[in-house]
Every structure is written in C-alpha cells, then in structure tokens.
Amino acid sequence: MVDVHTDAFFEKAVGDYARTVAKTAYTYTKNISDAEDISQEVFIALYSRTEGFESEAHLKAWLLRVTINKCKDHLKSAWVSRRSEFEDNDVQAQQQEHVLLDALMTLPEKYKLPLHLHYYEGYSINEIADIIGEKPATVGTRLARGRQKLKELIGGDTL
Amino acid sequence: MNANDYIKEVDSLPFSEDLESRIIYAAKNAPPRKKRRFMRFVPICAAASLILVVTAALCVSHFSYGGDALNNSDAYVEANGAEYAYDSIALFDVGPAAGSSQYTQKNVSREIPLADFDAPAESAAYSYSDDEYMLLLSQDGTYLSNDAYTIVYNELESQDYNVHLCEFDSGVPVIFITLSDAQYQYFMVSDELEASFILIEK
Numbered sequence: 001m002v003d004v005h006t007d008a009f010f011e012k013a014v015g016d017y018a019r020t021v022a023k024t025a026y027t028y029t030k031n032i033s034d035a036e037d038i039s040q041e042v043f044i045a046l047y048s049r050t051e052g053f054e055s056e057a058h059l060k061a062w063l064l065r066v067t068i069n070k071c072k073d074h075l076k077s078a079w080v081s082r083r084s085e086f087e088d089n090d091v092q093a094q095q096q097e098h099v100l101l102d103a104l105m106t107l108p109e110k111y112k113l114p115l116h117l118h119y120y121e122g123y124s125i126n127e128i129a130d131i132i133g134e135k136p137a138t139v140g141t142r143l144a145r146g147r148q149k150l151k152e153l154i155g156g157d158t159l
Numbered sequence: 160m161n162a163n164d165y166i167k168e169v170d171s172l173p174f175s176e177d178l179e180s181r182i183i184y185a186a187k188n189a190p191p192r193k194k195r196r197f198m199r200f201v202p203i204c205a206a207a208s209l210i211l212v213v214t215a216a217l218c219v220s221h222f223s224y225g226g227d228a229l230n231n232s233d234a235y236v237e238a239n240g241a242e243y244a245y246d247s248i249a250l251f252d253v254g255p256a257a258g259s260s261q262y263t264q265k266n267v268s269r270e271i272p273l274a275d276f277d278a279p280a281e282s283a284a285y286s287y288s289d290d291e292y293m294l295l296l297s298q299d300g301t302y303l304s305n306d307a308y309t310i311v312y313n314e315l316e317s318q319d320y321n322v323h324l325c326e327f328d329s330g331v332p333v334i335f336i337t338l339s340d341a342q343y344q345y346f347m348v349s350d351e352l353e354a355s356f357i358l359i360e361k
Contacts, residue, residue, distance in 0.1 A: 011183055018179045023169050036178055040185045047186035101168040119162045120169050 014043055017060060020121065021067045027116045028071035030105050038074055042066045064121075064131050068113065103153045104146075111146030114139050 021042050025035035045066055053059040104112050113132060117123045125143065129136040175181065 007187075010186065014179050014182050014186075018182055019174060022174050022178060023172060026169075026172055032173060032175075036175060036181075039178065040182050043182045044186045044189045047189070098168045098171070100165045101172075104165070116169075119165050 010043075010047055013046060013059060013063075017063050018043065020060070021063055023120065024064055024067050024113075024116060025071050027105060027112055028068075028075060028109070034074060038067065038070050041070050045070075061127070061131050064117070068132065099154060100150070103150055106153065107146055107149055111142050111149060114142045115146045115150070118143055 018039055022035045022039040025038040025042075026032065029035050029038065042063060046063065053062065104115055107115070114128050117128045117131065118125070123131070125136050125139045128134075129139045132139070134142075
C-alpha cells in the first residue's frame with residue numbers, strides 16, 4: 001500500500017506524473033495553460049486524498065481518471081465555451097508542427113483518449129477500459145476506428 | 160508517421176519548466192477543499208431544505224381542498240352507508256366553509272347512478288335549488304370529453320345553466336369548484352382517482 005500522507009510521496013508523485021497528467025489534459029483542452037491548471041487541480045485532489053494506493057499503477061490510473069473528469073468539467077464551463085474559438089486559433093498557430101497531435105485532437109473524445117493512452121502512455125486495452133470505465137471490446141473498437149479516422153485525416157500509415 | 164512520431168510531438172509540448180514546483184506550492188497552500196466545500200454546502204442545503212419544506216407546506220395547504228373534496232367523498236360513503244361510485248351523478252350543496260372564504264362541498268343531496276341517467280334529457284329534468292350543483296363523474300376520465308359530454312354541455316347551456324368547462328391537462332383530472340360569484344377554483348386530483356368531474360351551476 002502506497003502511503004499518501006507524506007510530503008515525500010506527494011513530491012515524488014508530482015515529479016513522476018505531473019507532465020503525464022498535463023499531456024493527457026492537453027488532448028482535451030488543446031491549450032497549454034488550461035492543461036497546466038487542470039494538472040494543478042488534479043494534484044491538489046491527490047494532496048487532500050486520505051486513502052492510500054495499492055501500487056504505483058493504481059496511483060497513475062487514479063490520476064488519469066481524475067484528469068479525465070476534471071477535463072470534462074473544464075470543457076463544460078461557460079468560460080471555455082465562450083473563448084474556445086479564439087484560443088483554438090492561437091494554439092494552432094503555435095503548434096503547426098504537431099501534425100499527428102493536431103489531427104488526433106480533432107477526433108471525438110471517445111477516440112482520442114484511448115489513442116493517447118495506448119500510444120503515448122503504453123496502456124493495454126484492458127487498462128484503458130479500466131481507466132475510462134468502458135468495456136475492453138469497446139476500447140478496442142474505438143482504437144481501431146480512431147486509427148482509421150486518423151488515416152483518413154492525414155493519410156499514410158499513421159499510428 | 161508512427162507511434163514514435165506521436166510520442167515526440169506530445170513530448171515537445173511547451174509546458175512550463177516549473178510546472179512541478181508550481182503544483183507542489185499550490186497543493187500545499189490550497190485551502191482544505193473538503194472542509195471548505197462541506198461548509199459551503201451546509202447553508203445551501205439548509206436553505207434548500209427550508210424552501211422545500213415551505214413549498215411542500217404551501218402545496219399541501221393549497222391543494223388540501225382537493226383532498227378534502229375526496230375525503231368528503233369518503234365521508235359521503237360513510238354517510239350513505241354504501242360504497243361510493245365514481246360513475247354516478249351526485250348533487251351537492253356548495254357554500255362557504257365556516258370561518259373561511261373558501262367554498263366547500265357541504266352536503267350530498269342525492270345520487271343518481273349513471274346507468275340510470277339518460278343524458279341530456281334527464282339532466283334537465285332535475286330541479287336545482289339556488290345553491291345546488293350537479294357533479295358529473297366518470298370512471299375513466301373520458302366520459303366528459305366525448306360526445307356525451309358535448310351533448311350534456313350544449314343542452315344545459317341552452318337552458319341557461321352556467322356550465323363551467325372541465326379541462327384536462329396531460330390527462331390529469333381537474334376538479335372545477337364553482338363559487339357563488341361565478342368564479343371557480345380548480346384542484347388537481349391524484350392519478351389514483353381516475354375520475355373526471357364537472358360542476359354545473361344553475
């Protein structure tokens with residue numbers, strides 16, 4: 001059992017997973033600042049958590065689940081919906097070299113998150129199913145369809 | 160393009176150099192969220208509960224007359240020593256309740272089973288006193304909206320009876336209580352009472 005009640009644990013968790021969380025958040029927000037803000041919220045939640053974790057894998061999966069939930073809350077906020085168009089243009093200008101990433105972020109949420117977790121975080125279909133709360137078969141289907149959609153978008157072999 | 164290209168792109172995202180230290184500082188200096196949220200919701204929940212209680216009390220108060228009407232039906236059963244039948248016509252005296260501006264059903268004058276009622280000819284055959292009202296009841300809520308209702312309505316109206324239309328909203332029966340000054344109140348009836356009512360004032 002991983003003890004969460006020490007500063008050492010918390011600082012190690014931040015060091016190990018802050019950027020993992022931020023990168024996952026970015027696939028939702030398409031915005032660096034928002035992704036960093038969400039990362040902060042996720043780790044504040046971790047800091048106030050009283051229950052321990054069974055393992056490092058459990059900790060990482062919990063962080064990703066909280067990240068996904070906070071991203072969904074973030075996208076539902078009125079402020080984000082009002083400013084989204086302006087911000088998207090700004091980010092696109094900054095990130096023109098990110099061909100695959102930009103293409104992935106145009107996909108619906110149900111496709112882009114499994115693709116990111118599978119190809120960047122290296123999670124298996126079963127692990128992704130556990131994190132996002134779907135059946136493994138559903139995740140497998142979404143991965144296949146997501147890959148197909150990426151191929152249609154940018155051509156070539158893609159992922 | 161392959162998975163490695165995707166990983167390189169994600170790794171090149173320009174996150175802040177001091178992201179980790181900012182997160183640690185923010186977490187350690189954040190107010191205790193659970194307590195703060197809990198304390199914030201206590202007055203909100205208390206206010207919401209109070210509003211609900213007051214609203215429920217007002218609703219009970221407002222609609223209690225409808226319930227009383229049904230209870231009066233129960234009393235009517237007891238008074239007559241027979242099971243109350245909704246598919247019947249009953250004649251009621253309607254007048255103000257003691258100490259209240261509300262009008263209430265006071266007495267049952269007489270009851271005529273619908274089976275014995277040949278509308279509209281017989282409807283006009285009954286004589287009414289000045290404060291006597293006729294209440295048509297149907298068991299399935301359709302009787303008053305079908306042709307028979309129209310016949311009764313037209314017939315009675317043609318004979319200068321002041322008929323107050325009984326309306327139905329989404330199939331929920333509504334009671335119209337006719338007041339002496341020709342105004343009326345209505346009361347929603349629970350779905351359990353699958354009856355429709357119309358009060359006809361002479």
